[in-house]
Amino acid sequence: MRFGIAILPEYRWRDAAPRWRRAEEYGFDHAWTYDHLTWAGLQDSPWYGTTPTLTAAATVTSTIKLGTFVTSPNFRHPLALTREILAIEDVSDGRFLCGIGAGGSLDATIQGGPELTPRQRQDRYQEFVKLLDILLTTDGVDFKGEYYETRNGRTLPGCIQQPRVPFILAGNGPRSLRFAAGHGDGWMTTGGAADDLDGWFRSVADLSHRLDDLVEGRPFDRYLSLDSVVYALSSPAAFEDAVGRAAALGFTDVITHWPRAEGVYGGSEEVMEQVATDVIPRLRRA
Numbered sequence: 001m002r003f004g005i006a007i008l009p010e011y012r013w014r015d016a017a018p019r020w021r022r023a024e025e026y027g028f029d030h031a032w033t034y035d036h037l038t039w040a041g042l043q044d045s046p047w048y049g050t051t052p053t054l055t056a057a058a059t060v061t062s063t064i065k066l067g068t069f070v071t072s073p074n075f076r077h078p079l080a081l082t083r084e085i086l087a088i089e090d091v092s093d094g095r096f097l098c099g100i101g102a103g104g105s106l107d108a109t110i111q112g113g114p115e116l117t118p119r120q121r122q123d124r125y126q127e128f129v130k131l132l133d134i135l136l137t138t139d140g141v142d143f144k145g146e147y148y149e150t151r152n153g154r155t156l157p158g159c160i161q162q163p164r165v166p167f168i169l170a171g172n173g174p175r176s177l178r179f180a181a182g183h184g185d186g187w188m189t190t191g192g193a194a195d196d197l198d199g200w201f202r203s204v205a206d207l208s209h210r211l212d213d214l215v216e217g218r219p220f221d222r223y224l225s226l227d228s229v230v231y232a233l234s235s236p237a238a239f240e241d242a243v244g245r246a247a248a249l250g251f252t253d254v255i256t257h258w259p260r261a262e263g264v265y266g267g268s269e270e271v272m273e274q275v276a277t278d279v280i281p282r283l284r285r286a
Contacts, residue, residue: 002253004032042263073125
């Protein structure tokens with residue numbers, strides 16, 4: 001099992017930098033930040049850009065993987081994103097993980113444009129991922145699809161990680177799962193809708209079992225965001241229980257959130273420190 005922490009892009013860098021450093025010092029395997037123009041849980045809070053934040057995080061860390069949790073086609077073009085990925089890859093010396101999803105509704109129309117149906121968002125997402133894959137592995141790309149176009153898209157020098165950065169593809173629906181199994185280097189989920197923790201883990205189990213049928217026994221990384229119903233860092237015992245249940249369902253990676261002072265993901269940094277220095281090392285040994 002590998003362990004990740006998500007640090008929301010809401011802090012001035014003088015306050016954010018120590019968090020990213022400590023994430024590495026605590027021994028987390030990967031650290032993530034959200035990629036939205038605004039997020040439903042904190043619409044009235046400060047919010048900073050994702051790729052500049054990750055680039056800055058790369059300068060204050062040296063070993064921890066860094067990722068988008070998750071980027072989407074809502075406000076990005078694959079060619080522009082390619083340049084940003086190449087920069088993060090370079091500054092981090094090949095530590096970037098590209099989480100990608102179809103995109104929600106909140107920041108889908110914030111820049112104007114038509115509101116897409118769920119099917120259209122999924123069509124756009126698949127085209128986005130396929131073109132991004134081409135751009136990260138090929139220089140001089142001519143492409144014309146339903147949603148995106150490039151004309152001699154230049155993408156030198158290419159990724160440090162070969163053949164490209166890993167794609168961790170998010171989604172819960174049948175099309176999303178099939179697409180992740182066929183085009184991703186891993187799959188990420190927040191689970192399904194549920195009223196309690198047991199119900200949520202039943203939804204997660206169903207999704208993981210459906211993915212089993214699609215990957216047909218081949219190794220495939222699975223990332224689970226633990227904090228959808230209950231905040232996993234509410235106590236060391238809660239975290240350990242959640243990780244154990246995730247491992248039993250075949251997940252290779254879990255992600256929790258850096259505790260905030262109040263509100264969503266509100267919690268105690270002392271609990272996080274205890275989890276990082278006691279619980280996680282013990283789970284690794286086990």
